[in-house]
Amino acid sequence: MTAFFWALAIFLLLNAFLCLWRAWAGPSVGDRLLAMNVIGTKTLVVLVILGVVAGGGLFLDVALIYGLLNFVITVAAGRFLETGRLSQEEGRWGGAP
Amino acid sequence: MLNAVVIFLMVSGFMLFFATTVGLLRFPDFYTRVHAAGKGDTLSTALLLAGLIIYYLQDFSGEALLTAVKLSLIVFFVFLASPTATHAIIDAGYEAKVPYWTKRKPSADGEPYPGPERRREDRQI
Numbered sequence: 001m002t003a004f005f006w007a008l009a010i011f012l013l014l015n016a017f018l019c020l021w022r023a024w025a026g027p028s029v030g031d032r033l034l035a036m037n038v039i040g041t042k043t044l045v046v047l048v049i050l051g052v053v054a055g056g057g058l059f060l061d062v063a064l065i066y067g068l069l070n071f072v073i074t075v076a077a078g079r080f081l082e083t084g085r086l087s088q089e090e091g092r093w094g095g096a097p
Numbered sequence: 098m099l100n101a102v103v104i105f106l107m108v109s110g111f112m113l114f115f116a117t118t119v120g121l122l123r124f125p126d127f128y129t130r131v132h133a134a135g136k137g138d139t140l141s142t143a144l145l146l147a148g149l150i151i152y153y154l155q156d157f158s159g160e161a162l163l164t165a166v167k168l169s170l171i172v173f174f175v176f177l178a179s180p181t182a183t184h185a186i187i188d189a190g191y192e193a194k195v196p197y198w199t200k201r202k203p204s205a206d207g208e209p210y211p212g213p214e215r216r217r218e219d220r221q222i
Contacts, residue, residue: 001100001152008107008145015118022121022130030127030190037182038117038134041175045145048168052149057160060167067171071178078185082192 009049016042040070103148110144126198135183
């Protein structure tokens with residue numbers, strides 16, 4: 001099963017590198033953001049597989065934090081792309097612009 | 098016997114991720130790429146991690162149970178976070194007026210395809 005996990009991790013990394021092409025050549029910023037989100041999620045999976053193969057429980061915590069950071073980065077970058085700012089002061093969500 | 102289940106789950110998750118990659122590389126515009134990536138990404142992560150959970154629970158012990166619970170928490174978090182992130186991305190792209198793909202010919206004056214005209218204030222929610 002260890003060889004199977006290694007092969008799966010290597011193929012996942014190859015596919016993630018293919019996704020990196022969309023992040024490099026994407027016509028819009030949203031495409032790049034989307035590709036980076038997919039790559040981050042697959043990095044989480046590869047980290048968990050490495051934790052299984054290497055037998056360390058530390059990898060799971062790292063993977064959980066990685067997923068959390070990936071989510072926060074994606075939402076923040078999407079918000080920055082949408083509104084052009086990151087703070088909520090004089091924003092469009094409440095008071096007058 | 099359980100190894101077969103693990104291999105089936107993980108290979109199907111890998112196939113879904115391969116479909117995600119193909120959709121991300123081959124679809125014509127931003128919105129269809131979000132459609133491919135948002136679904137395949139979430140479900141392939143869930144399937145891969147479900148295979149790992151079953152693999153951990155084969156030899157039952159306290160540590161294996163703890164690891165399985167941790168993995169289930171990761172799956173739960175991904176199931177919450179990944180569609181939310183996808184929704185944030187597609188809303189940002191919609192607000193930034195990313196042009197969408199049509200089968201019409203490009204119009205003569207400058208803009209190749211018209212972006213979505215409506216903005217958030219005009220939406221009927």
